[in-house]
Amino acid sequence: MEEIVYLCLFAFMAGFIDSVVGGGGLIQVPALLVFLPGVPLPTVFGTGKFAGIAGTTAAMVKYVRSVRINYLAILPAAAAAFVCSFLGARALSHLDASLLKPLILVLLALVAVYTFIRKDFGSLHAPKLTESKERLYGLLIGAA
Template identity: 70%
Template sequence: MEIVFLCLFAFLAGLIDSVVGGGGLIQLPALFVFLPQMPIPAIFGTGKLSSIAGTSVSMWRYARNVEINWRALLPAALAAFVFSFLGARAVSHFNTELLRPLILVLLIAVAVYTFFRKDFGSIHAPRLAHTKEVWYGVAVGLVIGFYDGFFGPGTGSFLMFIFVGVFGFNFLTASASAKVVNVATNLSALLYFGYKGYILYHIGIPMAISSVLGSVVGTRIALVKGSGFVRKLFLVVVTGIILKFAYDTFR
């Protein structure tokens, strides 16, 4: 019976993640609730298998309908791939919980800025020259890649905010661009967990299929509704992440 509920949550996570990121906020707690007896690395590894399936399909669907700046994003994805692995390796040497207050403050700043800037992300107007886009992309890959491997929550939201605020993309293009980097970080982590034997394939594969279905639905909604809808859902999801962070930080 647990697998039915896990597939349902994987579908919802794929749907939300395909539009604005933050699917882990739905999927990861569900895995902990329905698989309490499983070791934590197996929970994360199984979740990554589900996540990368949905994110990959979402990226593919966006690539067919939204212009993606591959010249800037491929170097960013490569850097993110490498540093996500390094971040995963570094987890055992540091207390990740020390990051919670800092990430909470950053997420609140992202939400407040996006809420009060009504035109933020409504127009696609890239503001960086090609060379700068490449180097800024690599910098984003280094920082966000390491963060996703080391800690993770809010990665999709941070990526979208950066692509809108720094690169000048609209929310729809930012969502598509975030998926490229997210696929790289998820693949890196998946390879690490797979090598260590921390993936429950009998659970992860059905969840991956459900995540793909959710991603197909979510991507279609985003493409039809446009940047305005993505911006509103972005604010909703970031608010949810903030509340979860606040609860975990101050409980």
């Protein structure tokens, strides 16, 4: 029961941070790894992804109401992200958890440091690509 209380507290903090500046997964994934030590990694990541999907969907609904979206670029990127996320989750289930946990924590720390250093990341939108290149880059970024 104690773990659930802590997980709820960290989920609240992650949701709050995500709504203000983004990056709530930097809080939630380590919390899930710490408080669910016996749970298989694919289940831990699926739990984190489910929460991320819920938060991103809520943000997207609000965003779509106020900004024009280029669906010709976004939909292929979303499809690539969905397919490659599924493939990544399948690959994760075949890897050794004792190697992955430290690697994941190091990667999360590096992303946190980068996010902290680059405070202005994403604040300036200056489109520079043609429509076809935008679609191609969207596919590549979605796949990554």
